[in-house]
Every structure is written in C-alpha cells, then in structure tokens.
Amino acid sequence: MNNDIVLYTEHLTKRFKTVTAVEDLNLSVRRGDIFGFLGPNGSGKSTTIRMVLGLIKPTTGEIRLFNRSLKNNREDLLRKIGALVEKPSFYNYLSARRNLEILATLTHRHPDHLDIDRVLDIVALLNRADDKVKTYSQGMKQRLGVAQALLGNPELIILDEPTAGLDPEGIKEIRHLIIQLAQQGLTVFLSSHILHEVEQMCRTMAIIDKGRLVVQGGVKHLLNSESDIFSVKVDRPEEAADLLKTREWVESAKVLSGTITVKIKEQQIPVMTELLVQSGFHIFAIQPRRSLEDYFLSKLKADYV
C-alpha cells in the first residue's frame, strides 16, 4: 500500500442489531490532505469516526492507519492521532490546563507543559488556561477541543463537526485554524454536514449517505466532472420546463420555487436562450449553479433536477 495513505478503510461495516449504520465503506486519506467527510445528519459519519478511533468495534472490515492495522496496533497508532469527536466534553470542575494535563498524560507518560502552552496559544486560550472549563463559552470549549486534539503533535487530526454550535465569528476562527494546521503539514480529516465548509477548506472529499460511500475524490475534480447546472428565471416556468424537457441536449429540467433548474452543458446555453426567446418566454436571469451544495444534492437525490 502507498505510504502516503494515512487512513484507509476496507469494506468497513457496522451493524447495530437490525440497523446498518455503515456499509462496505472504503476510504483513503492522503498525508498532508484536508479531507472532507461529507454527509447529512445520521449518514454514518460519526459511527465511521468512532470506529477509526476504536470507540466502536466494526462488524466487518478493516481500518489501517499509517499502513498498520488498528486492531493490532491500537496504542501506537492512537499516539499519532488527535481527535475531536462530536461536542467537546471536559471535566468542567477542572481548569483547561488541568484537563489538557490529564489528556496529555494519557497520550504520553508525562505531560509536556510547553506543549500544553503551545496548543493553548494556538487556540488563543493561554490567558484563560487556569480558569475552570465551566466558565468557558461554547466557542471557547470548541477551541479547547481543537487544542486537546493537537496535543503531542499528532500526524493526523480527526475533527467531527468542529464548528457545530458556534456563532459566525467562532466558525470563522475554527476554519482559519484548520487551514493553518494543514499549512503546517498536518493531515486533517474533517467531518461535516456543512457543504460550504468542505468546499472552502478541503482538497479531497468523500460523500456518505445511509452508511454507504456515494463518491470520493478531489473537490475540484468532482465538481468539474459533472454537467453544469443553471438556474433559469422566466415567466411561465412550468411551461418553459416542459419545453426544455423535449430537447435531447437538456439532461433534466425541473421547477423549484418558481425557478427552473436545468442540467445542460455550458455550450448549450445560447441554444437554450434562443429556444426560449423564440417560444415567447421572457428570460429574466440565467445563473450558473456549480457549488458543492448542488453537487451534493444531485448525488444524494438522483431526481433533484
């Protein structure tokens, strides 16, 4: 296997009694990448992350980290990983520094106080390090969650919904921090249901739905590989959509909220414009829609357009 792959899952499956949370999942994350793990709520993202971190035992399949099996090398491998699983939780009755000392001692024999100061500095909490965590705001707890994931200079950090529950300012700070970490050479595995977040930060991504992998690849590559989607605003949109559907160069056309969403190749735009004008429709706007959101929805709901 390629040494550049830091995380690899093969046929990973988890069943809870009659419910299959994750099914036959094959993922591979390259060293130095910001990998977006995208899926709607309940799609199996957190279950996958928990399996990768040894919190949940897979029903079948294998997890390899840094080219070694997690099953047989758990202790060594977890030393190289920092993670924030869902909502960050701490011993609220202890200070942030004490919390980090406990977690650092679990990872390494003795807590490195310089390392604790370093990670607190990264998340801008050094001046509040000796305050009890119960006095922290949600945003500060989230930043402390990222700080604990950075303890001991891990090679891979896994962040599960790191911006959940944050205000816009907090979200901006965390995103900026993640990009900074990746620039320092860390591999970041970012789980999110916020499409915009993944589109902004990630180089590669995987989309998961109902526990199954929908697609995996480079964000730019995946977005460009598809036919383009355009929003067309016209009078009498239903009639216009029906007309467009009769043309073979139109892959699909559907009216959503008074606007036609058309899936066609970009070079067909003048032909479509001409057809609509000649048929007596008034065109108010034609806008390209090639965001990850459209891609995501088109992958999850085949009948979207």
Added chain:
Amino acid sequence: MFRLIRLEWIKTFSKLRTYIGFIAICVVLPLIFIGLKLDKGRFLTSTASYTILEQNFYIMGNLLNGFFVAQLVMYFLMVHIPFFIALVAGDQIAGEATAGTLRMILIRPPSRLKILVAKAAISLIYTIMLVLCLAVLSLGLGIIIFGTGDLLVREEGLLILSKKQAICRFLIAYPLAMLGMSVVAALALLLSVLVENAIGPIIGTMAIVVISVIISEMPISLFERIRPFLFTSYSKVWQKAFLDPMPLNDIILSVIYLLIYMVLFFGAAFFIFNRRDILS
C-alpha cells in the same frame, strides 16, 4: 498504571460528591457522641440486657467508653456507607459517559482494561479511606470524649472484652468492613459500566444492597435457600471479629466468598466494558 491511578485520583478528588461521605461522617459522629454524652449513659443503662447484667454482676469502671461507642457507630453507620460508595464508584464510568468525557479518554492510547483497572483501584482506595475515616474518627473521638475501658458486646448474649482484646478486635473488624464495602464498590462499578446515566448505578447499587440485606436478615425459610448466594450474607463478617471465641473458620470462609464476589463483579465489568461500543 500508577499515572492512570493518579489521574483518576485527581478527577475523583476534585469533585464535591467525593467528599459527601466524609462530610456526613464528620458531622454525624460528633452529633452522636454529643448526644450520648448529654444522655449520660442512659442509652446503655436503659437496655434490658444491661439491667440483667447489673442484677447479676457488680459493675466497675466505664462501660460507656470510646470502644463501646465506636462499635455502636459501626453497627449503625455500616448500613449507610454503601450509599456513599455507590455515589463515587457508580460514577466512575457512567458519570464520564454522561459528561461525554469517556470518549475523550478512550481515544487515547491506554487500553480500556488499564483505564478500568485505574478506576477500580480508585474506587477501592476511596472505600478504604471512607472506612478508615469512620474508624479513626469514631475511635479517636470516642476515646477523647468517653475514655477507654472494657468493651461490652451485645452479640449472641453479653460479652465483655478487655481493653487490649477490644483494640485487637477493632484492628480485625475494620479491615473486614473494608472488604465487605469493597464488594459494594465492585458492584457499583459493574453497574456503572452497564448504563450511560450517572444516577442509574447509584440507585441500582442501593436497590441491590437493600434487597439483599432484607433477604439476608429476614428469618424466612424461602430466603434461607437464596441467602448463601448473596454477598450481603458475608459482608457483615466484621461483626464476627467481636465474638469470643472468634469464629476464625467462618471469617476466613466469608473473606473468600467476598473476594470471589469482588473478582466476579470486577471481571464482569472488565468483560462488558472491553466489548462495549462507546456511543455517548
């Protein structure tokens, strides 16, 4: 392993609930002793057995002494100590699961077995400390307030132990009480592994202890068949340390049973915890 136990120590002894047991003992004991002192021995002299004793023997010296009150306190408080133990031991895993910190520690290198061993160790240390606190305070304060003397034991008739004998019996009784309470700690830890809310193991432990004590104590023939299988039938082994002659075989057998229960409860906790999916 010691660093894990140290971490559990920091976590456990940074919580207020850990001190509730100690606070309760420190408040209740002086109250009992002040009450007994103000009562001027009526508690002892008004009992039927004391009247019989007085009618047949010439009593010299101080029977309401530090040893007597320490033993009295032991009889009264040992029933309530399991609650304080459940409060701490039952919180070890379930409390962390509720708070969400369990996943934070389990994604770190130490195995689940090591983490649970550390938590079991801290539960036992707490149990020992609590009984030790009861011992030191009841004997120490009792001797300061009531002085020393022979120990009057009202178990299977009336028995008087000399001062020297009394000290020896206390030195045996307290470690036996620690062992009995350690089984409660093991049970609480087992229940703590089974559920993900912090209250469940405390209520569960107390429910099991109360039901088992009722079955162990009530003289009903149906219960007699169940009795040998209940740990509460052996956890009052410390009372046998005050008998004369001391039933050594009974004590050793009870100790073995208690150790077996402890191994079973801890073993089941390790087995379940190791296989459990952490979903909290």
